[in-house]
Amino acid sequence: MKNQTISVIVLVGLFFPVLHAQEDPKQLFLRAREMQQINGGNDSAGAVELYKKVIAILPGSSEAHLRLSEALMETKDVDGALQAARKAAELAPKNAEAVANLALIEYEIVAKQPRRSATTAKEAMLAATKLSPDDAELWFRLANLCEMSSDGHGALNAWLHLARLRPPMLLGDQPVFLVAYERAAFLAFDLDQYHGLREACLALAQEPQAKEQHFRMLEELARDQVEKGYLGHAEESFAILAKQFPEEPSVWQNIALVQRQTERYQEAILNLQKAQTIRHDPQNIVQQAYCMMCLGQLREASTLLQEFISQPHTNKHEVFLDHARGLLTSSLLMQKRPNDLLQTLESWGKIPDQPILAGHHSHALLQADKMESARIKLKEGMTLFPNFLIFHLASTIPKNILNGDLVPNSESRMALELLALKSSAYLFAEFGLWEKCQNEIITARSLLPIHDPELLLLQSNALSSIGSMDEALTVLRLCQQLAPNSAIIQNNLGYHLLENGGDIEEAALLIKAALAQEPDNSSYLDSWGWVLYKQAKFVEAETFLRKAIEINPLSPETLKHLGETLLILDRPEEALEQWERALAFAFPDRKKLEEQLNQLKTDLAKKKLEESEADSDSTDDDDGWLQ
Secondary structure, eight states, rough: HHHHHHEEEEEEHHHSOOOOOOOOHHHHHHHHHHHHHGGTTTTTTHHHHHHHHHHOOTTTHHHHHHHHHHHHHHHHOOOHHHHHHHHHHOOOOOOOHHHHHHHHHHHHHHHHHSSSSSSSHHHHHHHHHHHHHTTTHHHHHHHHHHHHOOOHHEEEEEEHHHHHHHHOOEEEEEHHHHHHHHHHHHHHHHHHHHHHHHHOOOOOOOHEEEEEEHHHHHHHHHHHHHHHTHHHHHHHHHHHHHHHHHHHHHHHHHHHHHHHHHHHHHHHHHHHHHHHHEEEOHHHHHHHHHHHHHTTTHHHHHHHHHHEEEOOGGGGHHHHHHHHHHHHHHHHHHHTHHHHHHHHHHHHHOOOOOOHHHHHHHHHHHHHHHHHHHHHHHHHHHHHHHTTTHHHHHSSSSSHHTTTTTTTHHHHHHHHHHHHHHHHHHHHHHTTTTHHHHHHHHHHHSSSOOOOHHHHHHHHHHHHHTOOOOHHHHHHHHHHHTTOOOHHHHHHHHHHHHTOOHHHHHHHHHHHHHHHOOOHHHHHHHHHHHHHTTTTTTHHHHHHHHHHHHOOTTHHHHHHHHHHHHHHHTTTHHHHHHHHHHHHSSSSTTTHHHHHHHHHHHHHHHHHHHHHHHHHHHHEEEOSSSO
């Protein structure tokens, strides 16, 4: 049997060539790698042939197609390289190197053929940057591709991402991240993209190698921020400029302006004093006095203003002089020094007719118990300045009572005393002196029951501001009784209930009634959105809050509410965006929101890292050369 078997094998060999053992694809692959220029070889064409043999044996190897693409590029066969790169990316769509290789080849083709559409290359580069978010070269090329395809927004995002990476790369003699920020700033300006412009300007101005043009860009941005009401961001911009130009008084003045808006009056005074030591400016004196008055330092403010007004002034200072006169007379009224005020007005002689001085003159006469003179001045003011507060309030008093005609003198006197107390209450409210405002209203209500819902609404605001929430609710209830159909009272009472543990259903009915009267009132829309939030109707809440923002995009309160709603809806990135928009403005509890925002950023970064690690562990992409 043994001999017979041998003879059969011999016979087969006579008719068929001997089958050599199949070549080892791994050995072929390694030999090809050594032959590539990228690895120090000098036979890229030979490498191409070996890679083709590997692919014939293992057609599903993404790695083999990838290296074939490299070798073909070395031989200048761009079309072949592109075909191989596409196959490699198709076989391993999550392989960062394969996808990046395809994108770079697409980019090279577009760069050499300017008339060719950059769309395909841009899409390939976008896919590559998603897989390799820290590869600066990819982002640089993506930014260029976006500009080639007139995609300004895409280019802006790419330049900003590249700049944030801060790669140790030079473009000419400049760090590439500085060039990227400069390009982003110009694009953001052209596209009216505020947040991109702000990021770029802040970054450029804080670099050690910042240029004069970078500071000019930041200054222009800061002034625009003030104009648009983005005072929170404006303060940050001016603070950076103040570090660079500490001897420039305008930056300290602008920082003080923001601090005034956020009721940080003592800080504002210090910065105004800095500005004044650098260069005398009447504006600084007037603003310091205003801040002192808001702090209740009325006597100190009066002294400062009297000294300022008594000094010689040029015509260009007239506007500050008018402002100072108005503040001084306000301060004297709040100090209950009517005779000093009347003497001061007399010492000024003939001054232009101004509603504030006419109003304060009438108010001082009432405080000084000079009722007949007060009646004369009130009638004049009601004709000349009917919209100024004290004259408006006087117009609501029946003429016979105001004139003392056919009524007891005590009744007429009572009406005038109440007019003085009401005017004082509103004056204290203007400077945020809420306890004094409350005291004036208490005195007024002790003289006569008040049936004026507006004054009671002011009292509820005063009580809320000093933390007397239960008393504020009591006054709001009285307002409701006096004016049950007032939209503002319905909204204020409903919102008070929402924020202070009241009945949500009652709050909903009140705010809904207010909104029915004024469906486009942004404050009422915000309140209704907050009702829906409290009722766990988050999708509906988002709709109304977004409508409120469309009408009034400058409300940090609404932006905060929308952010909280989006967070509950598990859309933290969108919540982050809304909170960042809110922080553009200046408001008293801005610091608290800033802390919440930073915590959310930390949580998002942690989540992203965990997802990235999980995705890396579960990937089925090409880990080695063999697939």
